[in-house]
Structure formats: C-alpha cells, structure tokens
Amino acid sequence: MTKTDSPPPARLNDLVVLIAQSRDARAFELLFGHFAPRIKGYLIRLGTSGAVAEDLAQETMLAVWRKAALFDPARASASTWIFTVARNLRIDLLRHERRPDFDPNDPAFVPGQEPAADALMMRDDEDANLRIALAKLSPEQAEIVQMSFFADKPHSAIAAELGLPLGTVKSRLRLAMVRIRAALGTLP
Amino acid sequence: MTIRHHPGDEFLLAHASGAGSETVSLIVGTHLALCPPCRVKVASMEQMGGALLAGIAPAEMSASALSSAMAKLDDIAADKPAQSSDPLPPVIAPEPLRSYIHGDIDRVRWIPIGPGVSYRPLLKRRDARVQLIRTAPGAGVGTHTHRGEELTLVLTGGFTDVTGSYRRGDLQTTTPEIVHRPVTDADGYCVTLAMTDAPLKFMSPIVGVLGKLFGF
Ligand SMILES: [Zn+2]
Numbered sequence: 001m002t003k004t005d006s007p008p009p010a011r012l013n014d015l016v017v018l019i020a021q022s023r024d025a026r027a028f029e030l031l032f033g034h035f036a037p038r039i040k041g042y043l044i045r046l047g048t049s050g051a052v053a054e055d056l057a058q059e060t061m062l063a064v065w066r067k068a069a070l071f072d073p074a075r076a077s078a079s080t081w082i083f084t085v086a087r088n089l090r091i092d093l094l095r096h097e098r099r100p101d102f103d104p105n106d107p108a109f110v111p112g113q114e115p116a117a118d119a120l121m122m123r124d125d126e127d128a129n130l131r132i133a134l135a136k137l138s139p140e141q142a143e144i145v146q147m148s149f150f151a152d153k154p155h156s157a158i159a160a161e162l163g164l165p166l167g168t169v170k171s172r173l174r175l176a177m178v179r180i181r182a183a184l185g186t187l188p
Numbered sequence: 189m190t191i192r193h194h195p196g197d198e199f200l201l202a203h204a205s206g207a208g209s210e211t212v213s214l215i216v217g218t219h220l221a222l223c224p225p226c227r228v229k230v231a232s233m234e235q236m237g238g239a240l241l242a243g244i245a246p247a248e249m250s251a252s253a254l255s256s257a258m259a260k261l262d263d264i265a266a267d268k269p270a271q272s273s274d275p276l277p278p279v280i281a282p283e284p285l286r287s288y289i290h291g292d293i294d295r296v297r298w299i300p301i302g303p304g305v306s307y308r309p310l311l312k313r314r315d316a317r318v319q320l321i322r323t324a325p326g327a328g329v330g331t332h333t334h335r336g337e338e339l340t341l342v343l344t345g346g347f348t349d350v351t352g353s354y355r356r357g358d359l360q361t362t363t364p365e366i367v368h369r370p371v372t373d374a375d376g377y378c379v380t381l382a383m384t385d386a387p388l389k390f391m392s393p394i395v396g397v398l399g400k401l402f403g404f
Contacts, residue, residue, distance in 0.1 A: 103221070
C-alpha cells in the first residue's frame with residue numbers, strides 16, 4: 001500500500017522536526033505528499049465526503065506546520081502524532097465538539113514514568129512490531145479494531161451492527177489490546 | 189494514591205480513536221490526568237491509529253491542494269510548547285475538568301436535590317450527560333440500575349457499594365446488569381464526575397433524588 005518512494009518512518013519524524021526548527025517549506029512539501037492523501041483516505045473511511053475530507057486533510061497539514069514544535073519524537077512517531085492532530089481537528093471542525101484531554105503541565109496531573117532517553121531509537125522498531133501485530137490479529141479481533149477507528153460509533157452500536165453481545169465485543173477488544181501491547185512492550 | 193478501578197479498554201479506545209463523544213472524553217481525560225497506567229494504554233492505542241493511518245489506501249488530493257497550502261504557510265504563526273507555570277496550590281479538579289468548571293471544586297455552585305446530595309450539570313450531548321455530584325458522609329443516591337452504561341469518577345472522598353470501594357481517581361462503570369446502592373464513605377464529602385448515556389431505572393419510589401439528577 002505504501003508507495004516505494006515514500007520517505008522511511010525515521011525520515012518522516014525528521015521532517016516534522018525540521019519544520020519545528022527552521023520552518024522548512026521543503027520538509028512540509030514532502031510531509032504533505034506523504035500524509036495528506038492518507039489523512040484524506042482515513043476521513044473517507046470514516047464516511048466523510050471527498051470534498052470535506054480534502055479540506056480537512058489540508059487543514060490538518062497546516063496544523064502540523066503550526067504545531068510542529070509540540071511534536072516530541074521520543075513520545076510518538078510522526079504517523080501517530082499526525083493521526084492525533086487529524087482526529088482532534090475532525091472533532092472540532094466536523095463534530096463541533098471540544099476535545100477534553102489531560103494537560104501534563106497541570107498541577108493536579110499525576111506524573112508517570114517519562115519515556116526513556118533511548119525511546120527515540122525504539123519508536124521505529126515499535127511501529128514495525130505494531131504493524132506485524134495488527135496483521136496477526138484474528139479476523140474477529142481485527143474487525144473490532146478497524147471498526148473502533150473507522151466506524152465512528154460507540155461499542156454498543158458496533159455490537160448491534162455485528163449482531164454480537166456487547167460483552168463479546170469488549171472481550172475481543174481486550175484480547176486484541178493484550179497482543180498489541182505485548183508487541184509494543186507496554187504490558188505491565 | 190493507587191487507582192484500582194479503571195475504564196474498560198472500550199472507553200479508552202473511544203477516547204483514543206476519536207469515536208467517543210465529548211462526554212466520554214471529559215471523564216476519560218480526567219481519569220487519565222490521574223492515572224499513568226491508563227495513559228500508557230491510550231498511547232499504545234494512538235500508536236495503533238498512527239499505524240492504521242500509515243497503512244491506509246491514500247486518496248489522491250486535487251492538483252492545487254499542495255500549492256494552496258504552501259501559499260498559506262507564511263501567515264501561520266508557530267505554536268510554542270507550553271511552559272510549566274508557577275506551581276498552583278493543590279487542586280482537586282485536574283484538566284480537562286477544571287476548564288469545564290472554570291476553576292477548582294470550590295468554585296462549583298451546588299444545587300441541592302436531596303438529603304446530603306447536591307449536583308451541578310456540566311455537559312449534555314445527545315443522550316449523554318455529565319455532572320458533578322456531591323454527597324455527604326453516609327449519604328447516597330439510593331438503589332438504582334441503568335438502562336445504559338454509567339461512568340463515575342471519584343474526585344475526592346469515596347463511596348462503597350456491592351462492587352467495591354472507590355476513592356480518588358477510581359472510575360466505576362455500571363451496566364444494566366448491576367443494581368447498586370452507593371453510600372458515601374464516612375471520612376468526608378464525596379465529589380464524583382458522573383456520565384450517563386441513558387436514563388436510570390429506579391428500584392424504589394423513595395429515590396426522587398435520581399429523577400432530579402438525570403432529568404425526569
Ligand atoms: Zn486508569
């Protein structure tokens with residue numbers, strides 16, 4: 001699915017960092033070429049019309065330009081971070097809702113373990129392991145994971161659509177998450 | 189503080205994927221502020237989102253999309269990373285909840301609705317409502333069950349019912365199978381952030397409190 005001329009994942013991270021450091025328009029162009037069509041594809045999968053998906057993909061890439069200094073490659077890959085930017089813009093612009101989320105600088109925030117200094121090196125391996133783990137999910141688990149990201153419905157509605165008890169959907173999801181987290185090394 | 193009761197994966201994923209409504213994200217996001225292990229889970233889920241985005245079939249952008257985006261770049265001011273500000277006195281309501289209260293718990297104007305029970309509605313979206321509920325030691329909202337799922341996050345104090353004890357950061361999920369009668373622990377007022385996605389069913393007529401709480 002990935003075109004052979006797409007930059008490798010580490011290069012994608014570097015492109016975001018280049019934008020943060022020097023507002024590098026060439027880096028933006030390369031990122032746009034890679035991500036804008038994928039964001040558009042993601043939004044179309046979510047049921048958004050082609051025209052709206054195109055606008056929102058463009059807005060997402062402009063938000064990437066604006067927020068690049070907030071990207072921390074020790075915490076997330078460029079794909080993961082750009083996914084969250086697209087997700088939040090969709091909630092804001094299409095659903096007209098706020099996106100309540102925690103703030104690590106908040107005085108009531110309970111800190112956990114910070115990512116290790118070598119996390120940067122590991123992120124790309126993790127993403128590769130994650131893709132393998134996603135591909136190895138059972139068809140039932142993969143279906144629930146896909147619908148969780150692309151059906152834009154609560155799990156009760158997913159269960160109803162599949163004609164399954166809610167408990168079955170939850171347990172498939174739980175099993176899928178155990179396998180994913182094992183691949184990522186984030187099981188407790 | 190050790191949190192023993194966490195949101196199920198389906199709620200964490202609803203928050204991570206963006207499928208969950210603002211009501212779900214308000215309560216899950218507030219739990220995440222207090223719960224490092226659930227933040228690790230959500231980070232893994234967002235990583236799944238990144239992998240799915242990376243692997244999705246691209247949809248071709250129109251020929252002018254890139255040039256029209258490039259034309260706007262110079263006019264966009266870059267966001268700067270947030271600086272940690274001076275430490276504030278200890279707060280009970282973490283972000284994102286504090287923005288919805290416009291301050292800490294002491295800023296809430298409580299509406300009394302029964303003996304030892306008051307509340308403050310915060311958010312209503314479609315069928316779901318989120319409200320703060322404050323109960324005095326030993327007080328409760330009575331025996332009830334649910335037509336949908338209810339999430340209750342403890343902010344201060346605690347309560348106990350047949351399913352266990354809940355303290356700051358603990359999140360209780362109740363389903364239609366659960367009939368419970370939460371009672372506030374003896375050590376002080378309990379403030380919870382509660383979300384219901386469907387009206388509750390009453391087991392006894394003495395509990396008019398809940399009818400007022402959830403709007404009928
Ligand atoms: Zn938790």
